[in-house]
Amino acid sequence: MATSVAEPSYPTGAQLTVFDPAFREDPYPILAEVREKAPIHYNADMGMWVITRHADVHAILRNPALWSDPRRANPDSFYHKALGGDRDEEPSMLLMDDPGHRRLRELVRHSFTPRAIEKWRERARRVARRHVDAIEDGEFDLIARVANPVPTVVIAELLGVDPERHADFKAWSDTMIKTAFTPFGSPEDVAASEAAREQLAAFFLGEIEKRREQPDEGLVTQMVRAEESGDVLEDEEIVMQCILLLLAGNLTTSDLIGNAVMALVRNPDQQALLRADRSLMRNAVEEVLRYDSPVTNSGRIAHEDFEFGGFAIEQGQALGVSLAAANRDPAVHPDPDRFDVRRERIHLMSFGGGRHFCLGAHLARLEAAETLDALLDRFSNLERGSGESVYAMNASFRGLSTFSVRGTR
């Protein structure tokens, strides 16, 4: 006798990924339904628990006992399949556990403190203004003209790499991002991603050599010199860190800039408020991060069997946290679907939490604020253009690949 398995009465599986057109266009009503009907559930298609409430997401991210290394995840879990559980080499810091994680993070942490990053403000401002001020009145693709190039140039300057190579940089990192965080990459995309990784690695090895002979103020030089309790980074480790910084710092910040402008053109009253009072900028960027987070998901791996929210979690299972759902949890952010640049008490999940809390958070905020400031100065009004706006298909990210904007000077 055939047995039928009841379909879940809430969206799950691939419905909760950018590969589903409805989710890609607007994930928030779908996530709200999940948060209400099944705030913690096992997503069998993806091989992971889905966790959507703010308090639960916070608790998972802040639990220092949980693992991040995909090699420790069950072979049938999302983490193992999507994040390279079979790889022999050490993963990047993002996917590493202590003591390796602490060691690597400690060696670069100082370069990313608010104070260290503040020193880059002038340069970020110059880069943003150079790109924005080159745009004339009328319609333009915000992503191609501003959101993509600004973070790439800034991170390249921060690392201290050859500015002539920015275009290669962006191309390599986009190719790698396409197959990151998903087990569904086509064989061609996976091969292209591997090739891009090799090219980037060779490129950075060259930069390391260069910086040994000609030190500068960039991060590659700092890493070459980094010494913490007598510890030094191997060249391979520096390469890995550089690739992570490049990947983590590029698309995320491009998405933040694109999502910010989208929120402002969809909410002209909020654009007017911010225009009139630029002291709101800091809060406006926080609100964009909450309202439309560039990174939608993060996760951990269960280090042992334990109970969570009434469910039995098994060692090695993947715990997927929806940062996007948590940010819009009405229990923490009243009227969560309203974009409000004056919102108070924003408790962001967008940068993750605990020991893996985003290293680049200050840099991302600074770049977004400087870019928005430049746009508001250049144009007396920003609205949607007549061209397309298309959301990209990058798993665990939310951002536009094309966005037609009309700027009036």
Ligand code: HEM
């Ligand atoms: C809006 C922009 C950004 C967003 C939304 C974002 C988000 C995140 C998230 C969600 C994590 C994982 C945290 C966790 O699981 O607890 C993370 C980690 C990380 N991010 Fe970002 N990020 C952004 C920009 C940047 C930039 C500009 C850089 C560097 C230049 C950067 C570097 C990193 C690094 C190195 C990690 C790994 C930290 C660790 O494992 O200890 N990010 N980021």
